[in-house]
Amino acid sequence: MAAPNDHSGEELTARQQAVLDAVLALMVEHGGDLTMTAVARRASCSKESLYKWFGDRDGLLAATVQYQASRVRAGNYDRTKLDASALRDSLVRFAANWLSVISSPTSIALNRFAIAQAGTRGSNLGAIMLANGRFAIGERLKPVLDAGREAGLIGFDDTETAFRTFIGLVGRDVQIRLLLGDALRLPAAEIERDAARATDQFLDLYGTGLSVLGRNPTNA
Amino acid sequence: MAAPNDHSGEELTARQQAVLDAVLALMVEHGGDLTMTAVARRASCSKESLYKWFGDRDGLLAATVQYQASRVRAGNYDRTKLDASALRDSLVRFAANWLSVISSPTSIALNRFAIAQAGTRGSNLGAIMLANGRFAIGERLKPVLDAGREAGLIGFDDTETAFRTFIGLVGRDVQIRLLLGDALRLPAAEIERDAARATDQFLDLYGTGLSVLGRNPTNA
């Protein structure tokens, strides 16, 4: 009753998706100074329609964040034939995918918006980003880690702690540097290298004798 | 010539420092909606003085960031008597100090401001935060790592890579979660535990036989 439209689980028309695409493009291009007039002009629609469809500016931003989050969901990682090589491959692919996501201009712009808004009123953009970003990937990777543990390839007590160590090794200082405007370049080749390095370090820390062959390959 | 006042390396009067303290307090309390009127009222000064001292709003923000950065500089870490125990102590103290800094309300509020501003015009708040935060601590810790390598306690080819691995193990997802508004609590006891865990993991990855005694203590 408070909000004119509750877009929690509703479908979006193609026209409305086009509007959200325009919002994302403007976020990437012009950063934080995103005005309703600019959105309407970019999307070739009237401001009246914006307010009818999304309620107010915050509703438009929330819809944009959820819209983008719904497209990031990559394929799940199968846990068939889980030997040491398959586990490592899953982790490497996961790390590379996550690195490419957090280093994409869209993700950077969206996180900047959510962080800026988390600083002002305690709205929900930050919570949405966390739920669809950090916590969603946790729920997707933890089954892989648990399967690796059940197969005796890796060992740990707390899956959450192991997961956090992994994303720490993968992400390091990349996200904060990009958010602060550092001109850090992450070409595909470097993403692959970082993903492999982080995975090897993780297996070095948590692997049992079954999964890790040589010691200290990270020094190379 | 362009800016009314260039506060690059100038001294600040006590009155001006009180103003910046007021800015920091307002940032922590009320987040991003920081108005010049609120600053003047909080600091019990006139807006005219604010503009005379800091030029404009951006100048005030930049001065605040630099002012806070100049106070974070903790004591350097001595490299005397560098045995395995001293190296580990230095790393643990460093990690604990950095965790307490990045989880402090002031740091969170300041980083939110810098990130929000990095999203809009490409001003220098983000660069200042990076120079005084991420890169400053790198230059402080790298000598410790190099000394550890020279003593044969740890081994790596690239100091920068080793350092980035270390801060990844220490920080993990803490900073991004706090910036996005996650109600993550980091009491002193947990900071100490995390610092010790990260250091042990780092030594496990990069330590030679001289520094790490038992294998896989991180599983406990």
Add this chain to the structure above:
DNA sequence: GAAAATCCGTACCGTACGTTACGGTTCCGT
């Protein structure tokens, strides 16, 4: 084919805020 609904483009309104201006007061140097 007309009535109704939807939508675009634009103009408009109210407010918030950055910035400037000004009267009154305090403090310092001579």
Add this chain to the structure above:
DNA sequence: ACGGAACCGTAACGTACGGTACGGATTTTC
């Protein structure tokens, strides 16, 4: 003691922008 500089508090100005209203065009519905 006197003049001036610095400063505080407040008022005023201009603009930007969120939100609303309206005329005209287009699409949908019966």
